[in-house]
Amino acid sequence: MMMKFAIALASSLFAGAVTAFAPAVFSRHRVTKTTQLYGRKPFISGNWKLNPQTKDEALTLAKEISASITEGSPDADIALFVPYVFIESAMGAVDGKLSVGAEGVCPEIKGAYTGAISTSMLKSIGVQWALAGHSERREIFAETDDYINAQCLRIIQEGMGVMLCIGEKLEEFEQDLAGSVCAVQLKKGLKGIAKDDLDKVVIAYEPVWAIGTGKVATPEIAQAVHSKCRKILAEMYDKEAANGVRILYGGSVTPDSVDDLMSQPDIDGALVGGASLDSQKFGRIINFKSAVPV
């Protein structure tokens, strides 16, 4: 049974694909052209995690990535989530061509929280975006849905944008629980967030089995979960609100998979780990070619 599933999963994971996109919380320098029916502006983001190892490497990488954004690039929001120590120098290196965000925040504002970084500290150096709920934070750092919700609330209260990561583990995917897991994580993560603040929220659907494994979800699998997430958001808020929220896909996205993923109607962008450490690869991802005109 498991073997049968594994074969089916493997063949579906590496299958072909389709098209897509998203709204605008944040406009960059260029004029915003909308893509889909609901005008959601694409959002391509990179998550550097515990990389690179030196400031010089971070500067070089940030510069090279920013150089890949040209007048001919798709009209998308671009962000890099980088280690705290590199934020300011990366901001200087990209010269306003993209946003540099934080990989996390402490929901507390000040006090005895050794090692923590607050939203006020981040805002004071110009940070506008932060991640919350990444599966590595959930797993390795034991961040709970309640803690993640507190981070989201704090980030929004500060007027920053939050990228809330959600996604199921392999055994949950195998039991057809992706939609249910995402429903729980969305409902708990966004608890107390008003409809009017949804313009500061981006969702990143990141199946845990696809993160750092090289097993990118097929566009069809990703589209199905994204569509389900949008339905859940419609139940939580309403259809109009749900249609305005950008939902990105994350999990082993590469130059080979980005175009087909971005051609899906409910995939509004990407959160990219490994490939965001390679400026050639991430540059190609930023310059994706969607079947939907951008």
Ligand code: PEP
């Ligand atoms: C991530 O860390 O959010 C991620 C998607 O990583 P990767 O692209 O390496 O799978």
